[in-house]
Amino acid sequence: MLVDTRWSAWNEEIQVQVTEGAALGPAVALVGSVIAGAEAACSLQRGDAEIHAVNLAQGLPVRVSVRLARLLRSALWVARMTDGAVSPLAVDDSQSGVPSIHPVPTFADVQIDDDTVLAPWGASFDIAGIAKADTADRAAALVAHELECGVLVRVGFDVATAGHCPAGGWQVQVPGNGAVELPTGSAFATAGTDVTFAGHDPVGGEWEQVSVMAEDALWAHGSAAASLRRGVGAMTWLEQQELAARLVDRDRRVYTTCGWSHPHAA
Template sequence: MRSLRLHAWTTRIHVVMTDDDVLPAVQQITEAFVQDVDLVASRFREDSELAALNRAARRDDVDADLSPLLRACLKAALRTAELTDGLVTPTVGRALVAAGYDRDIDQIDQPAGTAGAFVPDYQRISLRGRGIRMPQGFQLDLGASAKAWAADVLAADLADRLRGGFLVNLGGDIAVAGHAPRADWQIGVEAADGRVVQTISTRHQAFATSSTQVRSWHTDHGPAHHIIDPRTGQPAEPVWVQVTCAGASAVEANAASTAAIVLAHEAPEWLAQRGIPALLIAQDGRRVHTPRWAPERSAA
């Protein structure tokens, strides 16, 4: 097997393939896709389609056509909101800026931050045909779902266009497609410091890890991170250092793992009631898993 490692969207990108000969094509497809998604969906690029949409919403209600790529990304964001009953929503743009996340994470240096901001109801966004309707004042951020959606799309595209099997890891959001290796895909659940806390084996399942430590910063009001609780408009209470979930797709797995961060102490019960396999790691290092999580094979 061969692998491709890139760095984009201020995160690590890792693509593993079972056929050595397809590496050049994988690199070309992956780099082009990453650039295309960044150009339409980045909140930090002034020339992105999403930035233009947010600027328009500051002035008036929005009724605009979307590119197919941004529409698909937004559709995944709204699907994530539906799966989590609004706990994970793309309407947190203003709250993220208020918390100090107003530029790429590697450019943040002691931002001021505020006490929070109102998070509007995602159900007031309407995708119809090629367009979007959105009330004035809405500010979108797709960071909670875009990587997972991109992992699903890229893995499926690689498997459709090239021979072999593929594992796509976009900053902890993992999708697989095509023919799995004989020994299945071996996925290491990594802590924020890079330690592998458990290795899991899969043929078809996707996985996602959400963390309160990777995209975090200090503000005048104390530490902050990028996962907003829409009920308060503030970064979620950091009960969990990270949560890893399995799902039929990376979008589904990521919806669950991010919602678990938002739910804090209520997360284990919420996940278990929905039959979601999950591993939660608390601030003190304690590990909690739901009944359907795979037995531990190896740990650091």
């Protein structure tokens, strides 16, 4: 029997669904703890967030917690996998129009050595979107391991699953298009131009909405966000990545990759 609950945290709707009724309370506590820790590490809306120390360092090395280092590594991994289409860096353009004596920094200039982060001068991190997807993955894995049940964790538009699968699979909503069946251990994310996604402002372009199934929420999130920025090349790129995806263009026409024709995706 599936039971679930929802609440708001980190400016998102959180959903936890488990296959054992007795596990719901402990699952909510575990998920809430993981979310609170990640938010404290990297939310730019919190004055006490650890990431501010990194952003203020401007070219100097900073020691960070294991938690923040892990989130930053996840963000850099997505940047590499998307060839920079989804970058964790926001370049300081407060002096636009004034020639800079420094080269424009990129994610490739960031170094993380154990618990020490070195970011180039003129850049700051904004990893909230990526961190939320990564947090969904970690929370789902923790619940499944600790409580030995099947679990679905949704943080905003990012969905992760773990543990044993309920009969009929996990039913996940596709915004504006009903639901799809998500096998356990897989993930789902939707990016849209009408929402803030991947820690950045809405992006204009070819696509109105992109939904992606992947092995984890981190990659589903990153590939969906990257597709918004790739424009007409998104379909080819998604096929090369062998991802199941559904794309809606500005005229509301729907396109799907070969993987989306799987019977679990409706």
